[in-house]
Amino acid sequence: MNKAELIDQIADASGLSKADSKKALDAFISATTGELKKGGRISLVGFGSxxxxxxxxxxxxxxxxxxxxxxxxxxxxxxxxGADLADSVN
Structure with a gap:
């Protein structure tokens, strides 16, 4: 799956427009990148870190x-x- 396909999936699942889904994904990527540049850690319970x-x-x-x-x-x-992600893959 590439970025455009992920944006389509987010739009379908959330009911947001594709433009809003793209903004949300870009904001997530920007926030994650910024925190990791500072040496921080991002933890999403059930998904991973x-x-x-x-x-x-x-x-x-x-x-x-x-x-x-x-x-x-x-x-x-x-x-x-995370445990939930690992369990759903297996």
């Missing part, structure tokens, strides 16, 4: 040449599914 995790620097290997390379440390976003 988004959090920022630090990945430390490490050594890797270039698969093409076999040469050892340094991979710098970085922050990554992690999502952990």
């Amino acid at each position: 988004f959090a920022v995790s630090e990945r430390s620097a490490r050594k890797g290997r270039n698969p093409k040449t076999g040469k050892e390379i340094n991979i710098p440390a970085k922050k990554v976003v992690k999502f952990k599914a």
Whole structure:
């Protein structure tokens, strides 16, 4: 499912117009991004939680040449599914 299809699903389920559904989705994405940039955590009970995790620097290997390379440390976003979501998928 892409963003346009998600907007259609939101509009159908909520009774909102597609334009309002797009605004709501964009607002959710913006709020989530802003909180994660600050290092915060987003918890949606039953659905899951988004959090920022630090990945430390490490050594890797270039698969093409076999040469050892340094991979710098970085922050990554992690999502952990909630119990309700996990149960509905299984």
